[in-house]
Amino acid sequence: MKKIILVMLVAMLANSVSAQTALRSKVYNEEINPLKQIDQALVKAKANGKFVVCQVGGNWCIWCLRFADFITKDTTISKVVSDNFEYIHVNYNPRKSEGAEKVAQATALMERLDNCGRFGFPVFVVLDEEGRVIHIQDSSFLEEGKGYNKEKVLRFFNNWTPKAVNLKTP
Helix, strand or coil: CHHHHHHHHHHHHHHHHHHHHHHCCCCCCCCCCHHHHHHHHHHHHHHHCCEEEEEEECCCCHHHHHHHHHHHHCHHHHHHHHHHEEEEEEECCCCHHHCHHHHHHHHHHHHHCCCHHHHCCCEEEEECCCCCEEEEEEHHHHEECCEECHHHHHHHHHHCCHHHHCCCCC
16 A cells, blocks of 8 residues: 555656646746847847837746746737737846856846846836836736736736837827
8 A cells, every 4th residue: 555655646746847847948048148138139129110028037937937838828918929029038147156247247137127126026027119118017916826817918918019008199
């Protein structure tokens, strides 16, 4: 009987680790300079009449990976995002163990994005075509249980499209 229980526990643990590993695929490029990444996205956005959304966080953040997974798998959300935004995963790593250059980049990133890290991670920063911060979205308001609420996420993205922001009233 003990062997059966032990086998079942090992199987459950393996299944749990497998599910977590599938979700934890890296979406943040830890090698790229985040400021250059933003500049490159702004060039594309301006050329295509879009805004930039920076999902700031890191591969170390389970909620960051959950959000990336969530918006990729939902076709309605992914269409709104692709039609209106250059969407980038901006790696934030302030750890001194990564060296002085990475710490300086992390500091400069927070300065450029209006200290968005004060909201926790992930945090979403919407930049207009000129690179100005026009909105910072605290992700906790989009959460539901161990995931995200589709209606709240869609509302966030739809309210910050170039068309919604730049709407001219007669």
